[in-house]
Amino acid sequence: MEKIQQEKANLKYQLQSTMERKSSKKRKIDRLVTIFCIICVGLAIVPLGSILFEVIKNGISALRIEFLTQRPGSMISGRGGIGPAIQGTLITVGIASIIAAPAGIFAGIYLAEFAGTGPLPHAIRFFNDVLTGLPSIVLGIVGYIVIVLVIGSFSVWAGSFALSIIMIPIVVRVTEESLKVVPNSIREAGHSLGIPKWKITLHITLKAAFSGVLTGIVIGISRIAGETAPLIMTILGTSLFFTGFDDPVDALPLRIWRLASQPYDSAHAQGWAAALILILIVLLFSVTLRFLAARKGFKVRVIRYSNL
Amino acid sequence: MSRTLKGPEEELSPTLQVSKISESVEIERPTEVKDIPPPKLSIRNLEAWFGTKRALKGINLDVRENSITAFIGPSGCGKTTLIRCLNRMHEMTPGASAKGQAILDGMDMYDAKVDPVTIKRRIGMVFQKPNPFPTMSIYDNVAAGLKLNGIKDKKLIDDIVRESLEGAALWEEVKNELNKPGMGLSGGQQQRLCIARALAMQPEILLMDEPTSSLDPIASSKIEELVHGMKKDLTVVIVTHNMQQAARVSDFTAFMYLGELIEYGDTKQIFENPRMELTERYISGKFG
Numbered sequence: 074m075e076k077i078q079q080e081k082a083n084l085k086y087q088l089q090s091t092m093e094r095k096s097s098k099k100r101k102i103d104r105l106v107t108i109f110c111i112i113c114v115g116l117a118i119v120p121l122g123s124i125l126f127e128v129i130k131n132g133i134s135a136l137r138i139e140f141l142t143q144r145p146g147s148m149i150s151g152r153g154g155i156g157p158a159i160q161g162t163l164i165t166v167g168i169a170s171i172i173a174a175p176a177g178i179f180a181g182i183y184l185a186e187f188a189g190t191g192p193l194p195h196a197i198r199f200f201n202d203v204l205t206g207l208p209s210i211v212l213g214i215v216g217y218i219v220i221v222l223v224i225g226s227f228s229v230w231a232g233s234f235a236l237s238i239i240m241i242p243i244v245v246r247v248t249e250e251s252l253k254v255v256p257n258s259i260r261e262a263g264h265s266l267g268i269p270k271w272k273i274t275l276h277i278t279l280k281a282a283f284s285g286v287l288t289g290i291v292i293g294i295s296r297i298a299g300e301t302a303p304l305i306m307t308i309l310g311t312s313l314f315f316t317g318f319d320d321p322v323d324a325l326p327l328r329i330w331r332l333a334s335q336p337y338d339s340a341h342a343q344g345w346a347a348a349l350i351l352i353l354i355v356l357l358f359s360v361t362l363r364f365l366a367a368r369k370g371f372k373v374r375v376i377r378y379s380n381l
Numbered sequence: 382m383s384r385t386l387k388g389p390e391e392e393l394s395p396t397l398q399v400s401k402i403s404e405s406v407e408i409e410r411p412t413e414v415k416d417i418p419p420p421k422l423s424i425r426n427l428e429a430w431f432g433t434k435r436a437l438k439g440i441n442l443d444v445r446e447n448s449i450t451a452f453i454g455p456s457g458c459g460k461t462t463l464i465r466c467l468n469r470m471h472e473m474t475p476g477a478s479a480k481g482q483a484i485l486d487g488m489d490m491y492d493a494k495v496d497p498v499t500i501k502r503r504i505g506m507v508f509q510k511p512n513p514f515p516t517m518s519i520y521d522n523v524a525a526g527l528k529l530n531g532i533k534d535k536k537l538i539d540d541i542v543r544e545s546l547e548g549a550a551l552w553e554e555v556k557n558e559l560n561k562p563g564m565g566l567s568g569g570q571q572q573r574l575c576i577a578r579a580l581a582m583q584p585e586i587l588l589m590d591e592p593t594s595s596l597d598p599i600a601s602s603k604i605e606e607l608v609h610g611m612k613k614d615l616t617v618v619i620v621t622h623n624m625q626q627a628a629r630v631s632d633f634t635a636f637m638y639l640g641e642l643i644e645y646g647d648t649k650q651i652f653e654n655p656r657m658e659l660t661e662r663y664i665s666g667k668f669g
Binding site for chain 1: 473499502508510513516575
């Protein structure tokens with residue numbers, strides 16, 4: 074009898090000591106994984122930080138009020154500014170997002186709420202993903218063929234058209250994903266009150282997914298604001314202020330590209346400053362939208378950005 | 382308040398009424414003889430599927446007006462499916478279908494001419510988990526059904542919101558914070574908010590699918606009290622897996638097993654003197 078108890082105690086002791094050893098090993102692994110994650114965060118942040126630092130360092134010297142408002146002057150002297158480029162970017166991106174945001178949102182609504190399962194929604198999703206991955210220069214060529222050749226001039230319309238086609242698939246995807254995260258019980262609650270489905274979708278489901286949809290629009294606008302290639306084929310770039318929707322305009326990415334390809338230091342400084350302005354515009358826009366959304370009481374929800 | 386949201390009504394053919402009701406289960410009251418309320422909702426040969434799996438095998442049952450009917454039975458017996466068939470919510474699940482008759486005041490809601498949306502305006506529903514609309518305030522949660530069904534009279538909506546919150550015994554707790562988000566309430570309050578939201582539509586029948594299963598005992602007893610008080614104005618159908626709750630709150634009880642209605646009758650009779658052996662075994666806790 075005593076022997077058995079002795080053995081039991083022994084076993085218990087052994088078990089505990091192995092468990093302790095194992096747990097100390099587990100703690101080590103735990104720490105290792107944490108350190109690894111921190112290193113990866115560093116790897117992601119360092120380039121971002123150094124880019125921002127570099128842009129500010131090189132661009133700040135050229136940044137003056139006239140730089141923001143004036144037309145480009147002589148490249149050698151470093152006079153003049155990027156007024157037309159800022160104006161052109163705001164107009165082109167503005168029109169593009171006015172087209173792309175509703176189109177993308179409603180397409181996303183269709184896929185998430187009405188399409189169900191079947192070959193058609195499957196095909197739409199597939200081609201949408203293909204469109205997301207298409208090189209933007211190709212869409213520039215499309216804009217060139219469809220609009221520039223038809224109206225006979227590089228134009229705001231062509232640029233906005235090309236940019237909106239880049240933005241739509243992003244908005245579609247994010248809208249669909251954020252609607253799918255809304256619990257079905259919310260839709261059922263709407264149905265149980267005898268509310269027609271389209272009203273449930275617009276007034277209840279979409280509202281619940283609003284912060285996600287907004288994030289999609291912000292991502293889309295940030296993406297097209299920095300596009301250069303399609304703009305070369307569509308709005309061409311000019312040193313004049315906006316003269317009409319059928320005429321060429323300038324845009325920040327185009328201006329940065331032009332300034333950077335000059336051999337003069339003053340032009341390079343202007344290029345850095347223009348890049349800084351582009352970053353600030355996108356940042357300001359994104360923060361403002363989020364602020365407005367937060368004030369309306371919508372919680373910012375984390376969503377999946379698969380296939381972006 | 383007038384029932385402005387009521388759908389069109391049709392007369393039921395007299396032959397159907399007579400023949401069908403005579404084959405329904407008779408309700409016996411051995412001790413006292415009271416007037417049995419007239420049927421509000423007559424379910425006839427109702428079958429429901431999930432894909433090819435048959436979840437309900439021909440249910441016949443009369444839900445009596447201004448009474449509380451409880452559906453009990455072990456998990457998977459089809460009681461939730463049955464209650465979801467009573468406002469045509471079942472068929473909204475992908476792959477699900479239902480056929481048969483559910484006659485509401487003489488109108489078969491499974492008739493091809495009937496729009497399922499209008500049925501849901503007359504028959505309210507409260508779900509297992511509280512599901513207030515997440516972006517809406519307390520006020521808007523209650524008003525949503527009215528507003529989104531096209532009612533614009535601000536005064537009328539105000540009145541109905543207050544009346545409904547009072548009806549759900551929530552008014553006193555929230556009257557000073559009607560503009561706060563509905564999600565900020567406690568679980569029990571959220572469920573009463575959902576009841577108020579359903580009551581705002583002035584339903585003739587209220588379907589409750591295990592309304593207290595995610596609540597603590599105090600919140601549950603509040604809801605039970607509420608349900609008990611509601612039957613003077615409307616007809617209540619409640620699904621519960623809590624037999625004490627069914628015994629406490631309901632007038633009639635239906636016991637279901639494996640998609641079939643085993644026994645239906647007066648709650649007292651079902652619990653004290655069940656006719657079927659299966660019912661007796663379930664009620665005494667021998668299975669389920």
